[in-house]
Amino acid sequence: MTGSPSDVPPLKVLQVGAGGMGRAWLSAIAANPDVELVGLVDLDAAVAAAALAAAPAGLSERDVTVGTDLLEVARTSGASAVVDVTVPTAHHPVTTAALFAGLDVLGEKPVTETVAEALSLVAATQLTGRRFVVSQSRRFNQQAFQLRAFAQALGAAGTLACEFFKAPHFGGFREQMPHPLLVDMAIHQFDLARFVLDADPVAVYAEAFNPRWSWYAGDASAVATFEMSDGSRFSYSGSWCAPGLETSWNGSWRLSAEGGSAIWTGDDAPSVESVEPIDVAEVADPGRELAGSLAAFVAGIRDGAPLMCEAADNVLSLAMVEAAVASATSGQRVAIDDVLDRAYEAALARETRDDVREALAAWPSVLEGLASPAV
Helix, strand or coil: CCCCCCCCCCEEEEEECCCHHHHHHHHHHHCCCCEEEEEEECCCHHHHHHHHHCCCCCCCCCCCEEECCHHHHHHHHCCCEEEECCCHHHHHHHHHHHHHCCCEEEEECCCCCCHHHHHHHHHHHHHHCCCEEEECHHHCCHHHHHHHHHHHHCCCEEEEEEEEECCCCCCHHHHHCCCHHHHHCHHHHHHHHHHHHCCCEEEEEEEEECCCCCCCCCCCEEEEEEEECCCCEEEEEEECCCCCCCCCCCCEEEEEECCEEEEECCCCCCEEEECCCCCCCCCCCCCCHHHHHHHHHHHHHHHCCCCCCEHHHHHHHHHHHHHHHHHHHHCCCEEHHHHHHHHHHHHHHHCCCHHHHHHHHCCCCHHHHHCCCCC
16 A cells, blocks of 8 residues: 555544454554554553553554544544544444544444444434445455456346355354344445446345254344345345354355356455347455455545445445345345335334434435435
8 A cells, every 4th residue: 555645644544442343443553654543442441541552553542532532532632534443333323423522433344233224324424514434345356347347347137146154153143133144244245236236226035944953043144135126136045153164254256147147255356247248347356354444534524536335325225224124034035115204204203403404304315315416
C-alpha cells in the first residue's frame, strides 16, 4: 500500500469498540499510513486502554484519547470519521450519533440489527450529508472480483450456487441464537451473490433446521433459493455444524451462465470454461478484507466517489437475511418488497428523531428513498 501524498494529511479516525474484533481493526488502522487513530471508545475504559496498550507499535505510542463517550472523545480528539466495531444492537445509536456530529462512519456488518433501523440510518445520511459505509469485508478479495469479471464475460446468468459448511464451536451468544447461520454469517454470502451477479434480490424461499447432533440451540443449517432481478436464481446451502471436508469461510461457488460456467473454492483463483473465447477484464487487487475495506473508505472520503456497500445499497443485503428468516419461519415464499415495506412502516413508527421521521415520510417509496441524494 502506498503512503499519502505529502500534502494530504491522514484521515483522523476514532474507533468505537475494543473487544476481539476491535483489536483486529486496530491492527488494520496501524498498517494504513493514510489513517491516524486519534480516539478509542468502549463502554469499559479499562478494556479500551488494554486494547490500545496491546496494539501494534505506532498506535500505542501515539496520543490517543481513550474514553466511554463517543461525542466527547470526538470533540477532544478532533476526529473526522468513526470506525464502528460495536455489537449489532449498538450500530443504530452509535452511527446516528456519529452522523449528526458531522462524522463519516465505517461500520462492521450488518448495517444494523434490522432493516427498519437500517432505513433510519439511510435517512440520517441524507439529512447530514455524511457517508456511512458497511464493511462487507469478504467483498475485498481479488478472487471474488475475478469471479464477478467471469460472470460479466459469460453473459446472462442462469444460476449461482454457494455451499457453506463449517463446524465452529463459538460458545457464547451464537450458540443460543434462533437462526445463528442465517443471521450471523449468511449475509457475507448473500452480499457476495449480489456483487458477483450485479443483481438484487426479488424473493426467497428458505428452510432452516437443526441436525440432531448440533451443538447450537437454534437452527444451524439452512437452504435458500433467491429469485434475482436479472432473472437468475441464487441458491444457498449451508451449515455451522458440519464436521469434515469443510468449505472456505467464503463458501464454495459455481456459476452457470449463457456462455459457460465458473467455479470458485473460496480460497483459490476461480476457474472458467466458456463455449466460445471470452474477453475478461484484468482485475486489480482491492486489498484484503479489513485492510481493503479501510483503504476504500479513506479513498472515498477523500474524493467523494461512490463506495461499495454504502448503507443505502447494503440495506438490500440485510433484507435478504430478514426475508430468508421470515420464509424459514412461515414456510412461505417471501418477496423482498414486502420486507422493505414492513420495515418502512416499522421505521416510521419507532423513529425517535423528528427530523429523521420526516425525511423517511417524504420518501415516495422505499427503493426511491434509498436512491435519494443527501439534502
